[in-house]
Amino acid sequence: MLYQLHEFQKALLQPVSSWARAASEAFINASNPASKVPGSERLAASYELLYRLGKDYKKPEFGIRAVPAHGREVAIHEITTLAKPFCNLVRFKRYSDDVEVIKKLKDDPVVLVVAPMSGHHATLLRDTVRTLLQDHKVYITDWIDARIVPVEDGEFSLDDYVHYIQEFIRTIGAKDLHVISVCQPTVPTLGAISLMASAGEAIPASMIMMGGPIDARKSPTAVNDLADQKSYRWFESHVIYNVPPNYPGAGRRVYPGFLQHTGFLAMNPQNHVQSHWDYFQNLVRGDEQDAEAHIRFYDEYNAVLDLDAGFYLDTIKTVFQDYALPNGTWKVAGELVKPQDIKKTALLTIEGELDDISGSGQTRAAHALCTGIAKDDKAHYEVTGAGHYGIFAGRRWREKVYPKISAFIRSHQSSKKSSTRNKAA
Known part of the structure; x- marks a missing residue:
């Protein structure tokens, strides 16, 4: 049941995340009047952070060319x-x-x-x-x-x-x-x-x-x-769940990736909170290099498998x-x-x-x-x-x-x- 609830929550967050991304881009687009609003950089950074907290992270590519x-x-x-x-x-x-x-x-x-x-x-x-x-x-x-x-x-x-x-x-x-x-x-x-x-x-x-x-x-x-x-x-009764019907492995007993991810975060919660705060500050300052480093790390860290x-x-x-x-x-x-x-x-x-x-x-x-x-x-x-x-x-x-x-x-x-x-x- 927990796996199904997680999927339901993810489905609810998806439109919110997409909206947050659109709002962030609106506040940084020079051709959009919203970018002229006082404090637009901070608003754009807030929406971008909301987007990244709610988005669904897919398996990254190795990308070694x-x-x-x-x-x-x-x-x-x-x-x-x-x-x-x-x-x-x-x-x-x-x-x-x-x-x-x-x-x-x-x-x-x-x-x-x-x-x-x-x-x-x-x-x-x-x-x-x-x-x-x-x-x-x-x-x-x-x-x-x-x-x-x-x-x-x-x-x-x-x-x-x-x-x-x-x-x-x-x-x-x-x-x-x-x-x-x-x-x-x-x-x-x-x-x-x-x-x-x-x-x-x-x-x-x-x-x-x-x-x-x-x-x-x-x-x-x-x-x-x-x-x-x-x-x-x-462990068998508390962390093992069946894959829901919307995946090819429906019915397979697994230790879900989202539970593992929660465990990863729980090991050093203060470090992750600080990292996201630093990311927000980098976005406000326009420090693209540090912001990109944060994105690369969490695109990998947040992509988990069962x-x-x-x-x-x-x-x-x-x-x-x-x-x-x-x-x-x-x-x-x-x-x-x-x-x-x-x-x-x-x-x-x-x-x-x-x-x-x-x-x-x-x-x-x-x-x-x-x-x-x-x-x-x-x-x-x-x-x-x-x-x-x-x-x-x-x-x-x-x-x-x-x-x-x-x-x-x-x-x-x-x-x-x-x-x-x-x-x-």
Whole structure:
């Protein structure tokens, strides 16, 4: 019922939001008499803020059209390499008409970015991808909003997530592949590679894990406390709802995006209030650059997706209540996950000093689990002054974190193969 009420409220706000946008434009249009009204700038800013508070936020585009690479500007084209019901494996193909640049592009390491399936779209990692594209061939997991996946496609569990990652690794080719997992997928990524190692499959050259709950018992945050203090049954009865009839996934049981968004805002309400006040002031002053920065951030932050109930509840129990991975009890489709079986994949873990989502030591815990990896093939980096988002987006990401990752990948690139011998070339 809550989901239906949310949809009803959204339908009511839509005309108000549209009217507010029209009113805002009227007060800033020099040809409109309303723009001559005293205080028109403040009125326009007020209506624009009302519009943005009430509008419906759609999934943004990556919008990466070109990047600098090897001294040239190279064009970028998004290609769906593999389409699955709940995720598309997307490649950012780089193009150049310079022969020497093409040769260098082909020799660049291949990276699979495993994006979080935790409320926001994979486009949250736009800055991550754009930066990586300068020196790497990049793929990303582009998770699909569960509300648009028909129930006929079945449920999606944490086990399915692990199997998806394995299939993506096999599709790209594990040889000289480097897997970067950001936040939530650090656990299923480690699970996927562990199972592949146990089965004697080819595994990636390195795995880079950033700000994830490998062992959520360490330095627990508010996110961890909520999952630990409430029972599995509480989550099942309080945050799981059926998708309403106006979506392709009607009837699917999900953890709705709007509830997740409410939780995001509740973690730092004063910061969001201040940010919107600053946006209002920037509009009044005509500071377009800062206002645009606010718009870009919240267009991304406010665009959320539903999670299939099976996956969400599995994650709560396995990662945040049973601590199954660090306890050595996690089984995927009946197979025990054994990180100690990984021997040929290098490991880099990255944490933010001020991360309030994944606490200090939670990601680094992977080192204690991966006992089969040689000490020389392990590294850890704590990003001074960085919060959760700062380790994969913004200035600290570009200036501090990315150079560490790029150097680590290059140091564990065992060989450089031509396109005929590497599927990803």
